Amino acid sequence: MARVRSGQLAEAGGVHVETLRYYERRGLLESPPRRGSGYREYPAEAVQRLRLIKQAQALGFTLDEIAELLALNPHAAVACGDMEDRVRSKMAELDEKLDALAELRGSLERVLCECCDGRQAQEACPALSPQHDPAPARRR
Amino acid sequence: MARVRSGQLAEAGGVHVETLRYYERRGLLESPPRRGSGYREYPAEAVQRLRLIKQAQALGFTLDEIAELLALNPHAAVACGDMEDRVRSKMAELDEKLDALAELRGSLERVLCECCDGRQAQEACPALSPQHDPAPARRR
DNA sequence: GTTCACCCCGTACCCGGGTACGGAGTCAAG
DNA sequence: CTTGACTCCGTACCCGGGTACGGGGTGAAC
Numbered sequence: 001m002a003r004v005r006s007g008q009l010a011e012a013g014g015v016h017v018e019t020l021r022y023y024e025r026r027g028l029l030e031s032p033p034r035r036g037s038g039y040r041e042y043p044a045e046a047v048q049r050l051r052l053i054k055q056a057q058a059l060g061f062t063l064d065e066i067a068e069l070l071a072l073n074p075h076a077a078v079a080c081g082d083m084e085d086r087v088r089s090k091m092a093e094l095d096e097k098l099d100a101l102a103e104l105r106g107s108l109e110r111v112l113c114e115c116c117d118g119r120q121a122q123e124a125c126p127a128l129s130p131q132h133d134p135a136p137a138r139r140r
Numbered sequence: 141m142a143r144v145r146s147g148q149l150a151e152a153g154g155v156h157v158e159t160l161r162y163y164e165r166r167g168l169l170e171s172p173p174r175r176g177s178g179y180r181e182y183p184a185e186a187v188q189r190l191r192l193i194k195q196a197q198a199l200g201f202t203l204d205e206i207a208e209l210l211a212l213n214p215h216a217a218v219a220c221g222d223m224e225d226r227v228r229s230k231m232a233e234l235d236e237k238l239d240a241l242a243e244l245r246g247s248l249e250r251v252l253c254e255c256c257d258g259r260q261a262q263e264a265c266p267a268l269s270p271q272h273d274p275a276p277a278r279r280r
Numbered sequence: 281g282t283t284c285a286c287c288c289c290g291t292a293c294c295c296g297g298g299t300a301c302g303g304a305g306t307c308a309a310g
Numbered sequence: 311c312t313t314g315a316c317t318c319c320g321t322a323c324c325c326g327g328g329t330a331c332g333g334g335g336t337g338a339a340c
Contacts, residue, residue, distance in 0.1 A: 016298085016299070018298075018299060018300080019297090019298065021300085022297080022298065022299090026297095035306095037305075037306055037307085038306090039306075039307095057297095061299090062296075063296075063297070064296090090301080
């Protein structure tokens with residue numbers, strides 16, 4: 001499977017063919033070479049790249065961010081320094097998201113403990129009463 | 141501040157007036173009583189409710205989910221059991237996101253170590269070559 | 281009694297991230 | 311050499327979550 005057609009790539013990536021075209025327009029996938037007929041012929045690496053995109057996306061990166069990351073280096077030389085900076089700042093963002101998420105998780109947990117422990121399942125749930133102010137997210 | 145107008149509520153909740161109307165249409169805020177003029181007069185609790193909405197949203201609930209949660213109980217009894225189930229499943233979702241994020245963070249970190257340590261900043265960065273497959277997400 | 285901020289409503293628009301549609305060309309198998 | 315699956319392209323549409331616009335009413339202060 002050295003060269004793949006749209007349909008195959010799409011399937012490998014768990015994505016619709018139109019989505020590939022869409023990613024191409026958005027600059028996430030570079031335009032592959034075409035056969036005489038106009039059919040796209042993707043190199044095998046496109047599969048990796050597509051997976052990378054989906055992975056990044058699942059983690060909350062926007063398509064623009066992903067494009068930017070990938071655009072750093074389509075193939076060849078990107079200075080390590082550049083890469084390092086971007087990766088570090090992305091990591092910092094991730095750290096923030098992690099914190100925020102962990103915090104929210106914690107506050108949900110508190111809601112459960114404070115509210116539902118030892119109560120009858122049918123009783124009114126105090127967590128939803130208008131006065132209840134569970135755990136205001138830390139200002140950011 | 142027993143009864144508040146749209147503008148005041150909006151400000152208190154850090155939200156635009158139109159957003160209030162939008163939430164009302166979506167069933168997130170119940171239609172408040174009106175003065176003779178047609179002006180909305182929100183009860184003071186609306187502020188809490190609005191904050192609750194924004195908080196839930198920040199936690200990754202969609203507006204529909206929030207509406208559903210709130211619809212359970214406009215004011216009084218929501219069975220604790222109901223609430224508990226929903227909160228638990230939301231927590232599980234958050235846990236998954238946390239894992240994935242942590243994993244990505246780790247793989248970025250590895251990229252930095254493997255790739256950039258002891259290299260000249262201007263050198264081509266191997267982390268971005270197509271063959272490089274940083275850390276395939278654990279199957280889920 | 282006019283000014284000026286505030287509110288009403290409906291409708292239309294924006295962004296992100298795709299999905300669907302339809303007419304036409306391609307290609308491998310039978 | 312026809313069939314059926316696949317591909318091309320452009321354009322239009324969908325959803326979620328709002329935001330903007332414009333014409334008109336309200337109301338407190340001066």
